[in-house]
Amino acid sequence: MVIMNGDDEGDVDLRSMAVRLRRMTAEFNRIAHEFANEQRLHTTDVQTLIMIFDAPSPITPGKLREELNLTSGAVTACLDRLERAGHIRRVRDAHDRRVVHLHYREAAQELAGAFFRPLARSTDSVLRRFGPDELRAVATFLDAMNEELGMLRSAPGPA
Amino acid sequence: MVIMNGDDEGDVDLRSMAVRLRRMTAEFNRIAHEFANEQRLHTTDVQTLIMIFDAPSPITPGKLREELNLTSGAVTACLDRLERAGHIRRVRDAHDRRVVHLHYREAAQELAGAFFRPLARSTDSVLRRFGPDELRAVATFLDAMNEELGMLRSAPGPA
DNA sequence: ATTAAAATACTCAATGATTGAGTTAATGTA
DNA sequence: TACATTAACTCAATCATTGAGTATTTTAAT
Numbered sequence: 001m002v003i004m005n006g007d008d009e010g011d012v013d014l015r016s017m018a019v020r021l022r023r024m025t026a027e028f029n030r031i032a033h034e035f036a037n038e039q040r041l042h043t044t045d046v047q048t049l050i051m052i053f054d055a056p057s058p059i060t061p062g063k064l065r066e067e068l069n070l071t072s073g074a075v076t077a078c079l080d081r082l083e084r085a086g087h088i089r090r091v092r093d094a095h096d097r098r099v100v101h102l103h104y105r106e107a108a109q110e111l112a113g114a115f116f117r118p119l120a121r122s123t124d125s126v127l128r129r130f131g132p133d134e135l136r137a138v139a140t141f142l143d144a145m146n147e148e149l150g151m152l153r154s155a156p157g158p159a
Numbered sequence: 160m161v162i163m164n165g166d167d168e169g170d171v172d173l174r175s176m177a178v179r180l181r182r183m184t185a186e187f188n189r190i191a192h193e194f195a196n197e198q199r200l201h202t203t204d205v206q207t208l209i210m211i212f213d214a215p216s217p218i219t220p221g222k223l224r225e226e227l228n229l230t231s232g233a234v235t236a237c238l239d240r241l242e243r244a245g246h247i248r249r250v251r252d253a254h255d256r257r258v259v260h261l262h263y264r265e266a267a268q269e270l271a272g273a274f275f276r277p278l279a280r281s282t283d284s285v286l287r288r289f290g291p292d293e294l295r296a297v298a299t300f301l302d303a304m305n306e307e308l309g310m311l312r313s314a315p316g317p318a
Numbered sequence: 319a320t321t322a323a324a325a326t327a328c329t330c331a332a333t334g335a336t337t338g339a340g341t342t343a344a345t346g347t348a
Numbered sequence: 349t350a351c352a353t354t355a356a357c358t359c360a361a362t363c364a365t366t367g368a369g370t371a372t373t374t375t376a377a378t
Contacts, residue, residue, distance in 0.1 A: 012294040014283050018275070019213055020301040021187070021282065026210065026226065027308035028184040033228040042364070051185065054178055062326060067185065069192040074365050076328055081364095098326040098373045116177070122307040123180065124173050126300065134296040135171040141285065141297045142179040148281040149186035201335070221355060233336050235357055240335095257344045257355040 021145075035115050041085075044068065044078050046115070049104070052088060053112055058101035087111065180304075194274050200244075203227065203237050205274070208263070211247060212271055217260035246270065 029043075036046045051067055052059055065075045079102070082088045087108035093099035104112075127135065188202075195205045210226055211218055224234045238261070241247045246267035252258035263271075286294065 012298045014279060014286060017286060017298065018279060018282055020298065020305065022209055022213055023305050024301055024308070025184050025187040026206070027305060029188065030226060030228050031308065031311055037228065047185070047188070050181055054181055067189060069189050069196065071366055072327065077364070100327065118311055120173060120177060122311060123177055123304070126303040126307055127173060127176060129303065130296065130300065137289065137293040137296045138300045139171045139176065139179065141289065142183055144285040144288065146179065146182050146186060148285050149183070149190065152190055152277055152281060230337055231356065236335070259356065
């Protein structure tokens with residue numbers, strides 16, 4: 001069977017899909033970096049804010065360290081910057097007093113709005129073109145990718 | 160109509176889709192950062208290498224500056240590191256001698272292999288679960304997103 | 319109870335990538 | 349020929365990140 005690389009008619013092969021995915025990641029990163037520059041923030045700070053926002057329940061510095069692949073010192077410095085700028089709040093856990101929970105403030109909500117709005121518009125404009133079945137396929141694909149990628153957490157190598 | 164947020168039965172809404180996309184970007188970034196650490200490279204270097212690899216024709220430092228949202232000084236430094244490490248080659252354009260074209264060397268190919276292999280395995284394992292129609296839907300979605308995100312290039316603001 | 323080990327977040331000096339402002343060289347234009 | 353533009357580069361200053369170590373709290377063992 002001949003492997004076709006194009007988007008036009010042929011099968012969707014692994015390589016073309018991987019390039020698409022990498023391209024999208026690059027686009028997202030570029031936008032995040034652009035936004036960070038505008039807001040006098042750092043890319044790390046923006047990534048951290050997004051993590052804090054998207055987390056279903058208040059996240060901890062340790063989890064952030066793991067998710068962003070930073071040292072604990074870098075996380076502390078990043079949280080210091082965000083706290084100093086009034087974007088987040090540190091809250092000590094009452095039961096386990098070693099743990100800190102991170103909450104965002106209104107200032108950060110506005111910031112997040114400014115960041116997400118254009119993205120949401122783009123995403124919405126794309127989603128509108130698809131039917132429910134196709135959307136479900138895309139959602140299932142993304143969920144599967146996220147689960148699969150989540151399993152690639154430095155299986156080898158020490159902590 | 161009631162907006163449902165879950166993955167189980169309800170419609171796929173904008174919010175849930177946006178979160179999925181952000182999550183995937185975060186996973187990719189984490190993996191790239193992890194790989195960079197292992198290889199004693201920087202995240203920027205890895206991103207640059209990926210751009211050089213995925214570009215259909217040899218890319219220039221100027222294009223990189225634009226894509227990665229860096230200053231030209233940072234790009235030069237990054238390319239210096241990659242060239243010193245034997246990953247890339249700078250080639251002056253014969254016709255416009257201001258322009259430099261970037262080519263990768265074999266060393267970089269091996270590096271890219273080490274980086275992409277696990278990702279490819281994950282992607283492949285996911286793609287295998289979908290039929291041709293669904294795959295086409297996903298591919299179309301990604302293409303549309305990439306085009307739409309590509310249009311979000313700092314429309315306002317000076318260069 | 320007491321001690322040791324593990325876990326969480328933090329501190330701080332050193333490193334080094336990135337910025338910001340310029341320079342150099344090549345090309346296009348009046 | 350002079351002027352403006354473009355592409356890449358240089359370099360001192362800045363500041364995020366690392367790496368090693370500290371402080372505090374919790375868990376497990378004796």
